[in-house]
Amino acid sequence: MSVINPDQIDAQRLAGMRPDASRGDIDPALGDGSLVDDPALRPPLVLNGRDFHDVTEIVCGYTEKAPGWWWFHALGFAATVAGPAQNMIHYLIITGVGVWGLNNQVDWAWDITNFVFWIGIGHAGTLISAILCLLKQEWRTAVNRSAEAMTIFAVVCAGIFPGIHVGRVWFAWMLFPIPNYNWIWPNFRSPLLWDVFAVSTYATVSALFWYMGLIPDLATLRDRAHRRLQRGESQNMKLRLALPIPFPVLTMPFKGDTLRAYIYGFLALGWRFSGTHWFRYEKAYLILAGISTPLVLSVHSIVSFDFATSILPGWHTTIFPPYFVAGAVFGGFAMVLLLLIPLRELLPNMKDLLTLRHLELMAKILLVTGMMVGFAYGMEFFIAWYGANQFEWYAFIGNRANPETAPYWWAYYTMIFCNVVTPQLFWVKKFRQNPIIIWIVALFVTVGMWFERFVIIVTSLHRAFLPGEWHMFYPTWVDILTFVGSIGIFLTLFLLFVRFLPIFPIAELKAVMPGASPHDHEHHDDDHSDDQGDAPAKEGAH
Amino acid sequence: MEGLGLMSVLFPKWMNAFPTVSAAVAVGGLTSAVLGTYYWATPDFWEVGYMPTQPGAGFNHQLHAGTLGMDCRYCHTNVEDSAHANVPTVSTCMGCHTDGKLAPEYDPGVELVGFIRDAYAEDESIPWRKVHSLPGYVGNFPHHMHIQAGVSCYSCHGQLRGMPVVYQAESLSMGWCLDCHRNVEDHIVGPSKVTDLVWVEEHLADRARNGNNATPEAQAIIDALHASHAEGGPQNCGACHH
Numbered sequence: 001m002s003v004i005n006p007d008q009i010d011a012q013r014l015a016g017m018r019p020d021a022s023r024g025d026i027d028p029a030l031g032d033g034s035l036v037d038d039p040a041l042r043p044p045l046v047l048n049g050r051d052f053h054d055v056t057e058i059v060c061g062y063t064e065k066a067p068g069w070w071w072f073h074a075l076g077f078a079a080t081v082a083g084p085a086q087n088m089i090h091y092l093i094i095t096g097v098g099v100w101g102l103n104n105q106v107d108w109a110w111d112i113t114n115f116v117f118w119i120g121i122g123h124a125g126t127l128i129s130a131i132l133c134l135l136k137q138e139w140r141t142a143v144n145r146s147a148e149a150m151t152i153f154a155v156v157c158a159g160i161f162p163g164i165h166v167g168r169v170w171f172a173w174m175l176f177p178i179p180n181y182n183w184i185w186p187n188f189r190s191p192l193l194w195d196v197f198a199v200s201t202y203a204t205v206s207a208l209f210w211y212m213g214l215i216p217d218l219a220t221l222r223d224r225a226h227r228r229l230q231r232g233e234s235q236n237m238k239l240r241l242a243l244p245i246p247f248p249v250l251t252m253p254f255k256g257d258t259l260r261a262y263i264y265g266f267l268a269l270g271w272r273f274s275g276t277h278w279f280r281y282e283k284a285y286l287i288l289a290g291i292s293t294p295l296v297l298s299v300h301s302i303v304s305f306d307f308a309t310s311i312l313p314g315w316h317t318t319i320f321p322p323y324f325v326a327g328a329v330f331g332g333f334a335m336v337l338l339l340l341i342p343l344r345e346l347l348p349n350m351k352d353l354l355t356l357r358h359l360e361l362m363a364k365i366l367l368v369t370g371m372m373v374g375f376a377y378g379m380e381f382f383i384a385w386y387g388a389n390q391f392e393w394y395a396f397i398g399n400r401a402n403p404e405t406a407p408y409w410w411a412y413y414t415m416i417f418c419n420v421v422t423p424q425l426f427w428v429k430k431f432r433q434n435p436i437i438i439w440i441v442a443l444f445v446t447v448g449m450w451f452e453r454f455v456i457i458v459t460s461l462h463r464a465f466l467p468g469e470w471h472m473f474y475p476t477w478v479d480i481l482t483f484v485g486s487i488g489i490f491l492t493l494f495l496l497f498v499r500f501l502p503i504f505p506i507a508e509l510k511a512v513m514p515g516a517s518p519h520d521h522e523h524h525d526d527d528h529s530d531d532q533g534d535a536p537a538k539e540g541a542h
Numbered sequence: 543m544e545g546l547g548l549m550s551v552l553f554p555k556w557m558n559a560f561p562t563v564s565a566a567v568a569v570g571g572l573t574s575a576v577l578g579t580y581y582w583a584t585p586d587f588w589e590v591g592y593m594p595t596q597p598g599a600g601f602n603h604q605l606h607a608g609t610l611g612m613d614c615r616y617c618h619t620n621v622e623d624s625a626h627a628n629v630p631t632v633s634t635c636m637g638c639h640t641d642g643k644l645a646p647e648y649d650p651g652v653e654l655v656g657f658i659r660d661a662y663a664e665d666e667s668i669p670w671r672k673v674h675s676l677p678g679y680v681g682n683f684p685h686h687m688h689i690q691a692g693v694s695c696y697s698c699h700g701q702l703r704g705m706p707v708v709y710q711a712e713s714l715s716m717g718w719c720l721d722c723h724r725n726v727e728d729h730i731v732g733p734s735k736v737t738d739l740v741w742v743e744e745h746l747a748d749r750a751r752n753g754n755n756a757t758p759e760a761q762a763i764i765d766a767l768h769a770s771h772a773e774g775g776p777q778n779c780g781a782c783h784h
Contacts, residue, residue, distance in 0.1 A: 181584050183717035226552065265552045 031433055034355035045139060045512050047352045052510050058349045059217075059504045060224055064260075067499055070346050072242035075499075078491035085485020088478050089164055097167045099478045105471035106461045110479045111165040113453040114486060116303055117331070118158035119199060120324070120449060122206070123296060124332025125151025129209055130292035133285070138512040139361055142354045145505045146343075146497075147336050148210040153493040154335070155203045157486045162195075191305035198302040202295050209288045216281065217502040218264045219271035225260035234258070300328040307456065313395035314460030317383070323376035330369035330419070331449035333362050337442040339494060341435045343503075353504055356433055363432035366445060370423030373452075377420065391465060399459050407472060408459045411451050418448025585715040593709035594671040598657030600707060601670075607739070608703035614695055614737045620686075622733075627685040629670050632662045673708050674699065681784040692732040692763050694742040697722070703739045719782070723775030726767045732759035 030036060036043035046055065092099050102109055125147040132140040163172055175196045177186050186193045228234045237256035241247040271277060301321035308320035317323075337359065344350045381401075384392045403409040422444040426432040431441075463470045497503070510516055581587065606612050615621060617630035638644060639655040652659075661668050676683055688698075695702060700711025712718060722729050728749065731742050735757070749755050756764060767774055775781075 181586075181715050181717045183720040222552075261552055 031356040032351065034357035035360065035433055036357075043355075043357050044514075045142065045355070045357075046509065047355055050352055050513075052513070052515055055353070055504075055509055055513070056220065056506055058353065059502050059506050059509075060221055062347055062498065062503060063221065063500055064224070068346060071495065071499060075492065075495045076242075078488050078495055081488030082485050082492050083488070084481045085489060088482040088485060089160070091478060092164055092482075093169055097165065099476060101474045101476045101479055103471050103473070105464065105469050106458055106473040108165075108461060109458050109473045110454075110475055110483055111161045112306075113450065113457050114483050115158050115161035115165075116324075116453040116457075117450045118154045118161075118486065118490075119202075119303060120300060120328035120331045120453075121335045121446075122151040122154035122158065122202070122332065123300060123325070123328035124336045125149070125154075126202070126206055126209075126292050126296045127329055127332065128336075129213075130289045131296060133289045134293060139358055141505055141508040141512050142358050143336060143340065143362070144508070145210075145213065146340060146503050147332075148206065148213070149497045149501070149503075150335060150339060150494060151206050151332075152203070152210055153490050153497070154332075155199070155206065156493065157490050159199065159203070160486060160489075162199075191302065191309050194302045195306055198299045202299045205288065205292055205295055209292060212281070212284055212288065213505055213508075214501060215268055215271050216273065216277075217506045219268035219273065220506055221502065222261055222264040222268050225257040225264065229255065229257045229261065296329075297325055300324040307460075312460055312464060313389070313391040314399070314456065316392070317380060319376055319379055319383070323373065323379075326369050326372035326376065327419075327449060327452060330366060330373055330445060333365050333369070334442040334445035334449065337362055337366070337438055338446060341439040341442070343498065344435070347498075347503075353509065356435070359435055359438055360433050363426045363438050363441075366441065367423050367426040367432070370419060370445070374420035377416065395460060395463075399463050400455060406459070408455065408462070411455050411459065415448050415451040415455050418444040419452060422448075585713040585718075589710055589713055589715075591709055592673065593707055594673060596671055596707070597669050599654045602706050603702045603708055604704055604706045614702075622689045623686050625684040625686060632658060632666075632668055635668075636662050673710055674714065676714065679784065680782050682780075682782055689736055690733055691726075691767070692730045692736060692760050693722070694729075694731050694736045694739065694746075696739045696742045696746070697729050701739060701743055720777060723772075723777050726774050727754065727756070727764045730756070730760045730764050730767075732757050732763065734759060 033047050034043045034045075050058070100109065100111065102111075125144075128140050128147045129144045132144075163169060166172055174180075174184070175186065175193070186196075225234075234255040234257035237252040237254060237259065239250040239252065301324065304320035304324035307315035308317055310316060340354060341359065344354050381396055384396045398405045400406050400408065400412040406412065422441050425437060425441055431437045458473050462473055606617075607614065617634055618627060619630070619634075620626065620628045635655075635658045639650075639658050641659060658668065698712055698714075699708075702708065729746070731745060735742060735745075745755065754761075772778070
């Protein structure tokens with residue numbers, strides 16, 4: 001439906017119809033051309049000599065053209081996985097938390113494991129959009145939109161579990177300090193209450209940040225739809241079943257672009273690309289980045305207080321806040337890579353915007369945060385020994401590390417292998433530049449981070465001070481289907497995002513391209529080593 | 543570019559009012575919801591004034607407790623000693639209303655007390671309907687402890703000496719319970735005065751107007767409660783709930 005099919009650009013270029021300065025003379029050692037080792041050179045962030053128009057066409061093309069076959073299959077699969085989770089939640093609410101495998105000793109298990117897992121995954125988005133923004137890391141523009149979306153969807157999944165684990169969900173309003181006829185008030189000394197505020201603040205700010213960044217791009221989509229309408233290029237909307245079942249194609253009595261113009265126009269809030277708009281946008285972006293930066297650190301610190309302020313050995317540890325934050329960034333970047341590496345293969349021309357260098361940089365973050373997490377694992381043992389508290393020593397050795405005495409030793413070593421051992425591959429340049437290896441490591445890290453939370457919660461709880469209370473935890477099918485279903489909910493939301501919203505921040509991407517630099521006209525080759533440091537001129541993008 | 547004038551092409555001018563109107567609707571809706579909940583969704587609105595029709599000719603508290611001046615504990619025998627406050631058995635009624643026991647000028651006649659005599663003759667209970675009912679999740683309400691602490695019948699049941707038919711005078715909501723548990727000095731009159739409802743009504747009204755007028759007996763209990771760990775009536779969840 002768009003004016004130019006992004007795939008045609010490659011075809012035209014190959015046919016010599018488009019100038020292509022970069023292709024053909026890329027050193028094979030540079031991968032796709034972005035893996036420049038020389039620190040004096042700024043590697044390109046957008047490849048293949050794409051100009052501003054190409055970027056607009058590529059990004060808008062993802063939502064404007066019919067999606068590939070894979071999208072329907074993936075959405076069908078994700079939604080099918082998500083479905084049972086809704087049923088499990090209904091079943092839980094109707095019947096009670098006894099349908100989970102909880103018992104008197106292990107009263108938090110997969111529910112809180114899943115909550116901490118998902119809320120941790122959400123951290124990559126805010127880190128990329130806030131901290132990397134303030135640090136002027138320009139490569140963030142290729143991943144920030146999708147990472148922010150992923151953050152919000154992860155927080156949605158995280159929000160489910162504490163909501164339903166209270167059993168009587170209709171009393172969940174008691175979490176908030178609402179004046180009420182019972183004259184009761186939340187306990188402000190409880191970290192569980194701080195958690196309510198931390199997570200809801202985080203969800204609100206992340207959603208605001210994400211939506212504000214979307215506004216100019218929604219306006220672009222609006223204008224493009226309207227232009228096609230004016231030029232008479234639009235056709236009536238057709239609804240067809242994405243299944244091999246004979247079903248008549250329904251032709252709607254209105255044009256698809258009319259709907260797009262109105263919906264995107266409504267969401268774009270009257271954005272007109274004026275200089276004043278951009279001025280305010282930039283200011284608001286900086287303010288939101290400033291607000292979000294402490295949130296990156298605060299949310300998971302407070303989540304860790306849920307455990308650290310208790311007296312349970314294995315939980316009662318001062319290292320928890322930094323350890324949890326590092327783990328959250330670790331798990332969050334793993335999820336970004338897990339989603340974006342396949343997407344890079346599936347969406348046309350995405351490799352021009354998300355280069356190997358982006359993946360390598362994120363792999364380096366995995367290595368760094370993986371080492372931090374590994375240090376924290378080691379420090380727990382050191383403090384258990386140094387503190388000479390026999391209960392703490394038993395919590396770490398007897399309940400986790402020693403296969404002779406610890407029933408959950410396999411969970412502990414799965415965690416160590418996935419989180420500490422596998423990221424070490426990234427010391428080797430070849431591995432951290434290979435998308436397949438990065439994807440596999442990211443998968444291991446995601447599994448490992450789930451096990452980390454399981455180890456912290458269940459192995460600490462299942463054996464408290466009195467051996468008479470010791471009890472194992474066995475998940476029920478409700479536990480399993482709810483967790484697997486939350487992955488389905490997450491993927492469904494992400495797939496809908498990929499289909500209907502611009503997955504790259506178009507204007508920000510253009511601002512880090514050579515064309516945005518005032519010196520660009522002086523030399524038009526890709527050696528723009530001195531260009532990138534200049535202030536981006538976003539107005540130039542339009 | 544074309545985008546500059548586009549919003550006016552797509553949307554009519556009155557859409558400019560959309561943000562204002564939607565904000566006003568949101569604020570107004572929220573305010574109405576809060577005020578509506580505050581007014582309607584309360585035991586004060588739904589519970590107070592509940593006055594079920596009692597079996598037979600009913601029981602006139604105004605006559606028995608007011609005009610005749612009977613003590614509450616003549617019929618409600620266990621209120622001081624039992625966690626459960628009892629309603630009297632038929633035989634208690636028959637202590638006075640056996641046929642021919644009262645002098646003819648005091649006998650209310652068969653149309654008012656015949657159902658008592660019939661129930662007694664058939665060895666059946668009278669299905670009195672419960673007026674003051676606590677929810678099932680209030681698993682622990684020891685009635686006797688409240689009487690022994692000197693909380694008058696009046697504080698929870700209202701001025702029974704003026705009620706021809708008993709109705710629920712207070713909301714019995716959790717906030718209402720906690721109000722007294724947190725401010726015991728406003729309500730305690732001492733065990734010796736709990737059933738003296740007319741005196742209690744004036745006494746407590748005077749206390750609300752002019753400040754503390756507690757009798758030494760009541761003051762001792764108030765001081766003891768304030769010195770206790772709960773600094774008043776118990777307020778932990780387990781004090782009342784399972």
